[in-house]
Amino acid sequence: MIVRISGEGQFDLADSESARLNELEAAVVAAVEARDEATFKQALGALLDHVRSAGSAVAEDTLEGSDVILPPSDTSLQEAESEFTGEGLIPD
Amino acid sequence: MAGLAGRMSTVVKAKVSKLLDRAEDPGETLDYSYQKQVEQLQNVKKGIADVVTAKKRLQMQESSLQQSLVKLDTQARQALSQNNEELARAALERKNVAQTELQSLDTQVNELEAQQQKLTDSEKQLRAKIEAFRTKKEVIKAQYSAAEAQVRISEAATGVGEQMADVGLAMQRAVDKTENMRARADAVQELEAAGTFDDITQLGSGEDDIDKQLKQLSSQSAVDDELAKMKGELGGGAAPAAASGEAAQISSGEGAPAGESGQQ
Numbered sequence: 001m002i003v004r005i006s007g008e009g010q011f012d013l014a015d016s017e018s019a020r021l022n023e024l025e026a027a028v029v030a031a032v033e034a035r036d037e038a039t040f041k042q043a044l045g046a047l048l049d050h051v052r053s054a055g056s057a058v059a060e061d062t063l064e065g066s067d068v069i070l071p072p073s074d075t076s077l078q079e080a081e082s083e084f085t086g087e088g089l090i091p092d
Numbered sequence: 093m094a095g096l097a098g099r100m101s102t103v104v105k106a107k108v109s110k111l112l113d114r115a116e117d118p119g120e121t122l123d124y125s126y127q128k129q130v131e132q133l134q135n136v137k138k139g140i141a142d143v144v145t146a147k148k149r150l151q152m153q154e155s156s157l158q159q160s161l162v163k164l165d166t167q168a169r170q171a172l173s174q175n176n177e178e179l180a181r182a183a184l185e186r187k188n189v190a191q192t193e194l195q196s197l198d199t200q201v202n203e204l205e206a207q208q209q210k211l212t213d214s215e216k217q218l219r220a221k222i223e224a225f226r227t228k229k230e231v232i233k234a235q236y237s238a239a240e241a242q243v244r245i246s247e248a249a250t251g252v253g254e255q256m257a258d259v260g261l262a263m264q265r266a267v268d269k270t271e272n273m274r275a276r277a278d279a280v281q282e283l284e285a286a287g288t289f290d291d292i293t294q295l296g297s298g299e300d301d302i303d304k305q306l307k308q309l310s311s312q313s314a315v316d317d318e319l320a321k322m323k324g325e326l327g328g329g330a331a332p333a334a335a336s337g338e339a340a341q342i343s344s345g346e347g348a349p350a351g352e353s354g355q356q
Contacts, residue, residue: 004104004254006104006258006262007214007258008210009217061223063248063249064250065247069101074206079265
């Protein structure tokens, strides 16, 4: 399973990791819903750290798409709430 | 991954599919896709350069705030030595606002610097993927029938498209950040300019609208502390032992902000 941390890169994780990822992600979502900035930062950090440590970095020149895309490590609670709807370079 | 990651994936994938929509004639599409990718890479490079420029502008605002701090400190001392405590307080209130702004600007410039570094790394990944795509398209052209090629192209283009979409999002975040910061810094600078810092002695009672706004923005307890400290320093013999060294510095210098070391 390929997981992208937005703004950072892609990581290859064993498929068996998906349960743990779901668990860690649920904690992030709960913190967003509770609007608890400190818990949100901590939960997002734990999720991303797990991806980095349990996965291995994918080669830069790989052309494979990701199965999961996670928000960047410096995401603010406000950004998480607004669902990253920015236009970016590629307009919708 | 229905929550946050799901939403994030949806946003990125929507952008990727926009990028890939153009596929019709495989042979032509391959070269066209590559050409588009190279063009977009140029946009990314230009975007990073814009972020760097914006960051430099903010750093210039920082140094101008720094100068304001020194000036205001000097003015407060001058006012105090002329026994005009009200004026000294007005100057210190402004100094306090400028100081708070400077600290927040500093934090944000550092964050921007980290984002810029990440953007540069992402751009490097994008370049590697585009280069891989260039090689792959020749292989696809040589080895596959038109129908098969179609499938291979969209597989290969997905990786590039995803990276492109991701860099695009990161860029947008950095741009938003610089714009927010600039708007804030501009607002504070305008407020300061409106208070005619150039000649504080002409401010009168120090109770005009601008002063009222500044008073609300500043931390009164910090202003009280600094005023007391400054009085102690200027009072010479009455000053606490710890401050006497600083007081000596001031009389020899041009009102260097001696009180600042403790504030920053």
